[in-house]
Amino acid sequence: MKITETSKFLSYVLRHQPQSIGLTLDSEGWAQIDALIAGATKAGRKLDRALIEKVVETSDKKRFALSPDGRRIHAVQGHSTKTVSLTYEEKVPPALLYHGTATRFLDSLRAQGLIAKSRHHVHLSADPQTATAVGQRYGTPVVLKIDTACMHERGLKFYQAENGVWLTDAVPPEFIDVEG
Known part of the structure; x- marks a missing residue:
């Protein structure tokens, strides 16, 4: 598998469908690398x-992380599977952040x-710039400020994933402006 194809495969199984290859993730999204390889082979x-190590170290978006002992891997954010519930430390965000869409x-x-x-x-x-790149994946991009x-200030919480992506539960419309 090529690097890009492997990254997409890892995103699919580590973020969304681990069961598609018989993989089990713990509550923080970690998978045993040996089990990942065996499931992929099957x-x-x-x-x-x-x-796997090449994908982790060359990913420009730092989507994945290896455990300190090198035996496990996880996606750092973006999960849709209900078995994973990553815990992030709450952080104070910068005054403005951006979201890319179409x-x-x-x-x-x-x-x-x-x-x-x-x-x-x-x-x-x-x-x-990052938001624009994200928005391009979905059509004609637009950046939301x-x-x-x-x-x-109103009590909404923010977190930051290991790769620098900011996370929040939702953004009400009154806090959104179209960049431009």
Whole structure:
């Protein structure tokens, strides 16, 4: 498997469908690397420790982390599986954060705000460039500027994943402006 294909596969099984290869994650999303390799092999995917380590160390978005002993791996955020409930330390966010999406979702976002849907949290970026790159995955990109200082003052909580992505439960519409 190539690096990008392997990263997508790891995202799928470690964030969303571990059971698709018979993998079990603990409550923090950790999987035994040997079990991951065995499950991938049974599912017809060639995966080895060296390739997994290469994906972890070369990922520009730092989606995955290895345990200190190198025996386990987990996705650092973005889970939709109900068996995983990562615990993050609450943090004070910067005054503004950004969210990338597609223009076709603007009307809904203006009415409902940002909601986690199948994921555990809404993901926010520290800079508009990252948000733009995220938005491009869904169509014509648009960057939303989030007034996180005001949200935090009103008691809404923020967390930061190991890879720097900011997380919150939801963003009500009154805290969203279209960047531009």
